[in-house]
Amino acid sequence: MKKTFTSLQKLTAAGIVAVAITGAVAGTSYSSAHFSDISGQWFEQSVKDAAAKGYVDGFEDGTFRPNEPVTRAQFMKLVAAGIGKKVETVEGNAWYMPYIKALREEGIVDERFSPGDMNQPMVRAEMAMYAVKAVDPELKGTLLEATERGIVQGVGNGELEPMGHTTRAQAVTIIERILDAREGKELEVDKYAVSRAEIEKTGSNVNSMLGLQPQNIGQTWSLGQGASVTLNQVIVADPSDENDPYMALIDKSWWPEHADKNRDFVVMANFTITVDESAEKDVRIYGNQHLTLYDMTGILLLDKEGLDRVVNFSRPGTYSGFVAYTIKRDLVQDYRITFNVVGNRVIVAD
Numbered sequence: 001m002k003k004t005f006t007s008l009q010k011l012t013a014a015g016i017v018a019v020a021i022t023g024a025v026a027g028t029s030y031s032s033a034h035f036s037d038i039s040g041q042w043f044e045q046s047v048k049d050a051a052a053k054g055y056v057d058g059f060e061d062g063t064f065r066p067n068e069p070v071t072r073a074q075f076m077k078l079v080a081a082g083i084g085k086k087v088e089t090v091e092g093n094a095w096y097m098p099y100i101k102a103l104r105e106e107g108i109v110d111e112r113f114s115p116g117d118m119n120q121p122m123v124r125a126e127m128a129m130y131a132v133k134a135v136d137p138e139l140k141g142t143l144l145e146a147t148e149r150g151i152v153q154g155v156g157n158g159e160l161e162p163m164g165h166t167t168r169a170q171a172v173t174i175i176e177r178i179l180d181a182r183e184g185k186e187l188e189v190d191k192y193a194v195s196r197a198e199i200e201k202t203g204s205n206v207n208s209m210l211g212l213q214p215q216n217i218g219q220t221w222s223l224g225q226g227a228s229v230t231l232n233q234v235i236v237a238d239p240s241d242e243n244d245p246y247m248a249l250i251d252k253s254w255w256p257e258h259a260d261k262n263r264d265f266v267v268m269a270n271f272t273i274t275v276d277e278s279a280e281k282d283v284r285i286y287g288n289q290h291l292t293l294y295d296m297t298g299i300l301l302l303d304k305e306g307l308d309r310v311v312n313f314s315r316p317g318t319y320s321g322f323v324a325y326t327i328k329r330d331l332v333q334d335y336r337i338t339f340n341v342v343g344n345r346v347i348v349a350d
Helices: 044-053 072-082 097-105 124-135 143-148 168-182 191-202 206-210 245-249 329-333
Strands: 220-222 227-237 264-275 284-286 291-293 296-300 310-312 317-328 337-341 344-349
Touching: 044 168, 072 097, 072 124, 072 168, 124 143, 124 168, 143 191, 191 206, 191 245, 206 227, 206 344, 227 245, 227 337, 227 344, 245 264, 264 291, 264 296, 264 329, 264 337, 291 317, 317 329
Parallel strands: none
Antiparallel strands: 220 227, 227 264, 264 317, 284 310, 291 337, 296 317, 337 344
């Protein structure tokens, strides 16, 4: 009978055999009370709760090793064990297949699953997919669904690191959130992570910020022979929120000290202007004149990622970046966001 995750059974430098992430070696369990590397950490309570429930253990040297990566196979076993699925274990390289079968029966693993290399570290995007499906098999398993429900939070400033490796601490924390969500408990939501996930999925965060739906993201308009402009993203930032990660794009040295930060939202639109050799050489596009926000209360300069102030068609190339404006909150919360894109009235959120 297989009792451990083989890929976590490894010798330390001192020759200590590591205890598996689920199930203990030789019937010995290493209690969370003895974990020497979790005290005061953000994941401490989750690890303690998981150890108390019996689906995760530590190592013989008394550590939990929270920053070690979890493989795809190990995460599948964690989910199955966490939700109480009983399986007939098997030996060999495909030891994880009974757990995948159990998760498929629950609707957590669907037709999108590809075994691939199950010994590879689990990336956060895939982790989020199975975590969401473990809460509600009817969901699609997107990062946006995961963040909206509080199952997945950001790693700082709302960053999601979808291709980042899942650590032991993160995996156990996610399992605990899955269990809480399955019991109907309300989870804490990281609004910055929701905003980031929404932008990655739709190109805009207008829904989470304003309750609006993005429009015309990805649309392209002609600028005449050999030139065009494409709307890539529309991002709303809150100047009254000192932790809003998107305010970092704004050059605040131009923001008046007496300005009422509760009056306005910041609206940033990311455009790409493409100019080839056939474009008319004497044409120029000015970002804050040709790509403007209707009903704006002011123009903002960007500290980084700004669109060139002037795009000269005599220099063929691709020019991408943001233009930024302020607009009164009551105008966008109850209405829509509209841009003038080189003479075209374009609704970007409605």
